[in-house]
Amino acid sequence: MIDCKSCSTPSGHASIIKFEGGIKVGILGRISPSSFSEWHAFGIISDNKKEHMMLAGAVGDFTKSLVTNPPSHLLVRQVHFVGLPYLITMYDRVLLVATGSGICVFLSFLLQPCKADVCLLWVTKNVQKNFGNNHDTAVLGRPHMLEMSIAAAKNWGAKVVIVTNNPEGSRDVVDACKGAGIPAFGPIWDS
Template identity: 30%
Template sequence: MSLHPLPPAGAEHRSRSHYHALFGLVMLVNLGVIACQLYRHGWAELMASPNALAGLAMANIGMAILMRQSLVITALFWLATRAPVTWPLGIRRHLAKVYHYGGIHAGGACAGTAWLALLVGSLLSAPGDQHPPALRWTASALLGYLLGMLLSALPAVRARHHDAFEKVHRYVGWTTLLLTWGLAVQLGPSAGQDDARGGVPESALLVFLGMITASILLPWLRLRRIALDVQRPSPHAVILTLAGTRAPFPGSAMAISRSPLGQWHSFANIPAAGQTDFRIIISRAGDWTGQFIDDPPRHVWMKGFPTAGVAYIEVLFRSVLYVATGSGIGPVLPHLLAGRVRMRLIWSVRSPRATYGDALVDEILAAQPDALIWDTQRDGKPDLLQLSWDTAHDMKAEAVICIANRALTDAVVNGCEARGLPAYGAIWDS
């Protein structure tokens, strides 16, 4: 392979810029709403309208919840990838950033909490007999729980205490839903007062809250127990075949758990050659995965619908270079097997055949004879950015999709983007 020296990086780039832009857009819209409310009614009137404040809080929090609903996520990916490859690359490269939808989720959660804080301020500052104590306590408790969820989602906290973050969002999330219903019901008696000030009718609050609740419950209505066929090619990885379950679309993931009330983790769905079943690759990357490999269950629980992942955006490009490390081959393999676009693979992995088995490696090479499988045990760790740049230049790739750990993903994605080559990878957003 010829060596193509990396050109100097352009303006500083960060792979989360689209995430931040969407977050900022949500905040700007909310600032526009509050400016409009202040212009029309003034501060005193706004603070005297608890239903209006509650409606704005619920609208934002509802948006945050919907942006984590698998059907909504997949619909966003489907819409973004309707653009044909004949469109200018400058447009397609931005459409492919659809997976930064987490910016809307985080923006909605923050804005909704801010509106709720105004609601609590409104209730606490009103005369003592204007609102019942239960309403004030419910709103204050809800605000406290939401602030706790926001604090647990801060990047530094989430990275250091990921298990705690998951538990807070699971159990506190259900608690906040119950408190929100309590708040909406208790606000009912003041709806008539608020209507004159542009407030939200009680019926609208309850209907909207019902939609949010249905969105949360829907995945649980598809809870099912699936039998497993477990292959353990090494102490580092297991390959699960989910028997009797039809393979979802390429580029999707499903959440599985050993127990419905335990931890849930999403893994890429890999079609099994010549079968309707599909597979999941789990590599050792923490306590949960380590226990799963050392003591694999005979069944797992699955809920919800297939959710599109970052690599689903490949169809926006004529040619794609996939860069994967270790178990990152799991999300990439369905695309290699589907062969929907011209592609090439770089897989950096420690002892690939010993770790993942001959059958999997042979399957990859059958789908991608030109794949570069870099054995880090034999050849050491490669310079993935330089290797990606060389390969993308040789194959005239329109985009690079990297599935690796956070440090390597940032290095490859930011390095390519800073030099004008569209690149994509997980952003570990909240």
């Protein structure tokens, strides 16, 4: 078990878990509430020096419990692995599509120099409440992610679309982009 430096809940939709020690940017970490339960992977945001943090959207039982009952300790796998954003380095022009807390997967990677030209399409609601001042894409109702992703990819001239969304949303955006002749990748929701 590793002590959480802090676990804050800026809203009922997400928690921010901070740990001591910097970690190389662009990788994912895995945490678990106990050795008898499954491991959950999250993007790591780090200053690479003093601390690192994970942003966890409250979508399942475990992540909802992080919001309703923030832990003081978690099991943390010490071996980290590269995540979906590392595909960015394989292409010249990339469209990143994220919804809500899924932005965290890309944030750590976007903090480092990158040879690719990158465009970010981030759709979220209650931005000020959940993440601070910015644009709220849900003011006019739920946006049509498939159309927005294809249009943004074509307008940007993206060679690939990389998406983080819920399982259904990721699959739908990837399938729609591929149907439009645009290579696309999303997470494998196998855990």
